[in-house]
Amino acid sequence: MMKRMLLMLSTVGILSGCAGEQMDVVKLDYMPEQWNVGDLYANQMDADSETWSTAILGACTGEPLTQIEGDVTVFNSYAVNRKVMISDYDPSSYKLVTFLKGKENYTICYDGDYSNMKLGKIDELPDFLDLSAGIEVPNVPKMKAGTKEEEEVAEQSDPSEYLGMPINLFKDTMVHLTSPLNGAIALTVGDQDGIFPISTIEPYNAQMGTAKIALGYNDKLEAAHFYFETTNGTTSIQPFLVWDEKDSAHVPIQFEGLKVERVLQTDTLEPGVKTPLYIFSYMKNGKRVKEEVSLTYTKGEFATNESIKESTEAGLIANPSVPRGPFFFLHKKPLDVEATLNYPDTLRAAGTDMSDLMNAFKEAEPVDRAGEVGDYPFLTIIDGWKGQEFQLSFKKRSKKVDVYVTDETRNQTFKLSSAGAETFFSYFPDLNE
Structure with a gap:
């Protein structure tokens, strides 16, 4: 009897823990298929260069450094720019990254946001670098x-x-x-x-x-x-x-x-x-x-947290390379195709303030099943260098329509709340409920 009671209590504890576990709906990440990669010194790129974009986009995203002490070896510089996938979106985001090695491994990045380049530290140099082609650079001329x-x-x-x-x-x-x-x-x-x-x-x-x-x-x-x-x-x-x-x-x-x-x-x-x-x-x-x-x-000076804050507060970022997001798009085809999607094959969330729509997604709950896929089976969020793609589906009820989004990379579906569904349709007035 005692063993059975302990087993029941243990089972209840496990179930309670599962019920209380939170699962993030929005998990933005780098999407290599959305980017072109260019080598500043090569006339021709490697066939796998698209897969390099994650390492390039992720450079200089940590705490900025102010200086490198001593001489360094400089390797190749790469530029990434977002593909023109959607006509109703300015894809002018780009990033220029130089990889180098001194006492540690470093990256220097320029993305057009700030007047000074950013200096960052990385654990390892990426595999695609030709380490035999480095140029030794002194600390001073x-x-x-x-x-x-x-x-x-x-x-x-x-x-x-x-x-x-x-x-x-x-x-x-x-x-x-x-x-x-x-x-x-x-x-x-x-x-x-x-x-x-x-x-x-x-x-x-x-x-x-x-x-x-x-x-x-x-x-x-x-x-x-x-x-x-x-x-x-x-x-x-x-x-x-x-x-x-x-x-x-x-x-x-x-x-x-x-x-x-x-x-x-x-x-x-x-x-x-x-x-x-x-x-x-x-x-x-x-x-x-x-x-x-x-x-x-x-x-030269590299960007610091203080200089970045000052530039932002002073409104000195007149032509930022990374459009301020997030942006939400519905589309009939995946965004990794060669052709640019135009209206009505793609719909962009109306307005400039996406906070209510983002909150509707963040408050969605995980469920076991999705709805029926409609004319726009894909929903993509783009925010800065990162993004996330969902499968979009619906379930019609007598007085409302339930909205489901499925993250296929995690094989997990989420259901928007009733208020969240209303918010969703308010951002996409062209979408026929």
């Missing part, structure tokens, strides 16, 4: 003088002219520059601000490697030019520009009888330190004058 042999090769390169006019390189002006992860390099000549060939530094530019930079001169225009060459051999000639307050633009400047001396005395550009690079000697008002050309490196 590194510089060293080029050789005479390199200058002779540059002199014979294809872009040794500008706008059809020859550019003669000055001897002993070539330098090698290896950029850090991010930041900016400002150039000054005397008291004027100019533009250095590498002025803005971004993590996804790391594949450029170490650049070769030298100075050239056009005798006819009396204008200086930069010679610029990347690690892969891509070369270009860029005019030497300075800021003109009157025109509010960078403009070319003349240096009559220009002579150049390289005066670089350091192998790094330390943050905030004005570093002499060249001495310009030229004729001005009939006299020869000298001016120093200097570089100043400013270390």
